Amino acid sequence: MLTLEKRAQPSRAWSLMTPILAVVLTMIAGGIMFALLGKAPLEAIRTIFWDPIFGEFSFYYRPQILIKAGPLILIAIGLSLGFRAGIWNIGAEGQYIMGAIFGAGVGLAFYPADLWFIFPLMVLAGALGGILWAMIPALLKTKFGTNEILVSLMLVYVAEHILSAVSFGALRNPDGHGFPGSRNFQQYEAASNPEIIAGSGMHWGVITAFIAVIGAYILLNRHILGYQIRLTGQAPRAARFAGVRPNLLITFCLGASGALAGLAGLFEVAGPAGQISIDFNSGYGFTAIIVAFLGRLHPFGILLAGLLMALTYVGGDIAQSNLGLPAAAIQAFQGMLLFFLLGMDMLTNFRVRLKQAEAV
Amino acid sequence: MSDTAPNLLTVNALTKAYPGVVANSEVSFTIAEGEVHALLGENGAGKSTLVKMIYGLVRPDSGSMTLRGQPYEPSEPRAARASGVAMVFQHFSLFDALNVAENIALGMENPPPQRQLAGRIREVSETYGLPLDPESMVGNLSAGERQRVEIIRCLLQDPKLLIMDEPTSVLTPQEVDILFETLKKLSAEGTAILYISHKLEEIRTLCDSATILRLGKVVNTCNPREQTARDMAEMMVGETLHVPTREARDLGEVIVKVSNLSVSSENAFGTSLKDINFEVRAGEVLGIGGVAGNGQDELLSALSGETRAKAGAVHVKGKPVGDLGPNERRSLAILAAPEERLGHAAAPDMSLIENALLTGAIRENLTHRGFLKWDAVKAFADRVIESFDVRTPGARNAARSLSGGNLQKFVVGREVLQRPDVLVVNQPTWGVDASAAAAIRQSLLDLTSKGAAVIVISQDLDELMEISDRFAALNEGRLSDPRPAQGLTVDEIGLMMGGAHGMEVAHVDA
Structure with missing residues (x-):
């Protein structure tokens, strides 16, 4: 009989090994699924994992990966701080939308002025929008003890309604012939977030994401606040004994994740998406939750996980169009990745042993 | 008991190993009837594993037992009970919301009707002087x-052997x-x-004979009435005991x-301090005793700053500190060590390095503008490990990998x-072996000779x-007046x- 035995301490080797093992297992299980769908499994997996980076049209797909990975990483870094402390902000999508609306609103208010500070001001407004939206669950939790999971999630739907309201109303393009959606920032240079190097996919949001990765690493490993975040997540009572003020920590973690989600929204709307529209948000705020866990809440892990996730998105798109794989199959494939990763996690904390059953 | 009483239980060379540790190695002893x-x-030392084998909770790897001359191999507690072996655990398994009879009925195979059961409970409780x-x-x-409920539950089965695990700790x-x-x-x-038990004086008053275990082996048997407590302690530890000196x-x-x-306690099941x-003077140790759950945790929290009171409720060196948090108190040299090692202390x-930072950040100056000085933290952790003889392969090991006693040190x-x-x-030597306990107590006494005021909360009266210097007791959240110890x-x-606690005294006509 196989039994699990808790390790005296988490195995370092396994915590590095499990992501690789999980990817391999996903390829095997995914391959079987593709085969059952009547597609050549090796080709499908090559299309998803290989073609976007090294294939014939990689010059087009590589920037796409960065564009998709940028917001995912940025949001996931913010979420990971809270998750480490046991504060579950599930509503990054809402903070992302509100950041975009705030930032775009500031930019559009200046239209058509051409001033250097417009874009920096939009960035600040974007962060502020995210923070304000995240402060709602933070305040309710610290004052009344409400559950931040529910409140932040519900606020996503409120934000989506606000988004459609401003797309049709306050921020609608006056020259847009009545179509919903704002002016396009790509045609308003002072307020746009263009590619920094043409054809690289690298825009300010991607740069910010990289900075956030490094910042989070320093915070968590070199700063007392990061230590308090980790301590609160691992042993709340010990954290109180260590002098951590829980309410302050809740406010900080929700605020930080809101700010980064808001920034991601602003960079997206002023860059790749181009305009505020009913559906400019493409669920990055939710996918980032997966990215955060896939990266084991570690900043560099999240960087890699964000890139990997973006790769499966881009590769999945190619597989859909070239091989005719259904979108649902791609989503199932991404789901498998998360499933195996979390499943393999057990190996870091437990040892599997073959043991004779004790007679009952 | 007379030496002629027939043997009830014979334990012969029981061995039980767990991964990495031999809990019992060839343990043998006999118990006579009565x-x-x-x-x-x-x-x-392996006491728990041994009784679990006798009670059928754990199966021995090798060895045998006989009960009244018959081979005895209980495969589960039910079988043990059927053979006349009953056990009262240290931790009770009772439901608060049910009455005594209902609780007892829950543990029975075929409970009789409530009325009949209540009658039997009364009968047993009167016979044995356990009014209930x-x-x-x-x-x-x-x-x-x-x-008493647990004991009566056992007595209703009319046991031949009653096992009691640390019954007096509460x-x-x-x-x-x-x-x-x-x-x-x-x-x-x-x-x-x-x-x-590990309370030696109790054993000297109550027991006819004693088997002493150390590291899973029987090291001695003796008649406790003929030994001093100190001799027995040294048999337990296997070395000469160093008694703290002041x-x-x-x-x-x-x-x-x-x-x-x-x-007032934040926890519905906690005890409010009333x-x-x-007062504690420089160089003094105030000992606070009491049965567990009478406000010990709450008192520590109020003194450490985890729960805050009115500023004036606690003065240290004339300064009101009752409303300060733990770190503000640490900077005033008010420190605390909670009872629960894992998860609280x-x-x-x-790792031990990170755990050294947990309370050391302020007084050991381990941060610079909020940034951590890991080298200094590591040095502090190493210093603790060395000065207090903490047995661990290194400071990078996780706290949970240490034994209870080592983590306590x-x-x-x-x-x-x-x-x-x-x-x-709070409970400075709980679960710590005798020589380490002596070292911890000595370190507390050394502190007082440097002029510190030390408050020791403990359930170990001997300690x-x-x-x-002075002693007070907590009872339902109230503290008695401290008196010279x-x-x-x-x-x-x-x-x-x-x-x-309002319990009626037993009426036994033995």
Whole structure:
């Protein structure tokens, strides 16, 4: 009989090994699924994992990966701080939308002025929008003890309604012939977030994401606040004994994740998406939750996980169009990745042993 | 008991190994009918594993047992009970919201109708001098009365052997006396008792013989009535015991002054502190005793700053600190070491280095503008490990990989090395072997000779009597008036702890 035995301490080797093992297992299980769908499994997996980076049209797909990975990483870094402390902000999508609306609103208010500070001001407004939206669950939790999971999630739907309201109303393009959606920032240079190097996919949001990765690493490993975040997540009572003020920590973690989600929204709307529209948000705020866990809440892990996730998105798109794989199959494939990763996690904390059953 | 009593249980070369540790190695002993037999040993000596094998909870790897001459191999507790072996656990398994009879019925294979059962409970409780009303709600009973419920539950099975695991750890001295009367009567009627404890004086009063375990092996057997407690302690430990010594010293000024401290518990099952008053002088140890759950945790939290009270409720060196948080108090040299090692005093999955930072950040100056000085943290952790002989492969190991005693040394050492003016410790030597316990107590006494005020909260009265200058007891969130520890009798201590908690005294005609 196989039994699990808790390790005296988490195995370092396994915590590095499990992501690789999980990817391999996903390829095997995914391959079987593709085969059952009547597609050549090796080709499908090559299309998803290989073609976007090294294939014939990689010059087009590589920037796409960065564009998709940028917001995912940025949001996931913010979420990971809270998750480490046991504060579950599930509503990054809402903070992302509100950041975009705030930032775009500031930019559009200046239209058509051409001033250097417009874009920096939009960035600040974007962060502020995210923070304000995240402060709602933070305040309710610290004052009344409400559950931040529910409140932040519900606020996503409120934000989506606000988004459609401003797309049709306050921020609608006056020259847009009545179509919903704002002016396009790509045609308003002072307020746009263009590619920094043409054809690289690298825009300010991607740069910010990289900075956030490094910042989070320093915070968590070199700063007392990061230590308090980790301590609160691992042993709340010990954290109180260590002098951590829980309410302050809740406010900080929700605020930080809101700010980064808001920034991601602003960079997206002023860059790749181009305009505020009913559906400019493409669920990055939710996918980032997966990215955060896939990266084991570690900043560099999240960087890699964000890139990997973006790769499966881009590769999945190619597989859909070239091989005719259904979108649902791609989503199932991404789901498998998360499933195996979390499943393999057990190996870091437990040892599997073959043991004779004790007679009952 | 006379030596001619027939053997009831013979344990022959029982061995049980767990991964990485041999819990019992070739353990043999015998219990005669009606004998009160003590199983003595430090934490981790293998007492629990041994009785679990006798009670059918754990199967031995090798070895055999006979009960009244018949081979005895209980495969589960039910089989053990059917053979006449019953056990009272240290932790009770009772439902607060049910009455005594209902709780007892829950543990029976074929419970009789409630009315009949209540009658039998009354009968048994009167025979053995354990007054207990079958109708009363368990939630309203004291720890001593709950233990009676467990004992009566066992006695209803008419056992030949009753195993008791640390039964007195939840009792006041008066309650212990009542329990012992009952046990003596049971023994006189021919029921053998296997009594597990590390309280040596108790064993000397109660037991006919003792088997001493160390590191899973039987190291000695003796008649406890013919040994001194110290001799038995040394058999347990296997070395000469170093008894903490204190230098004669003059008490200094009042350092800690607690006045009218009241804190209502945040936890529904916690105990609120009610109007607590005491003073501790420089160089003094105030020992605070009491049965577990009478406000010990809450008092530590109020003194460490985890729960805040009115500013004036706690003064340290004349400064009101009652409303300050833990770190503000640390910067005033007020330190604390909580009882619960894993999860409160230390984070289980963090390394000892990170755990050194947990309370050391401020006084050891381990941060610079919020940034961590890991080298300094590591040096501090190493210093704790070295000065307090913490056995671990290195400071990078997770706290949960340490044995309880070693982690306790780390937790106490971490505070002692931070040069406190005031140190509050809850259960400083809980689960620590005797020689390490002596070292911890010595370090607390050394602190007082440097002029610190030390408050030791403990459930181990021997420990408190050994190191305290004055003694007070917590009872339902109230603190008795502190009295000089020297010359305090066990009876007086018991009364300070709440006496028999309203329990009726046993009426035994043995």
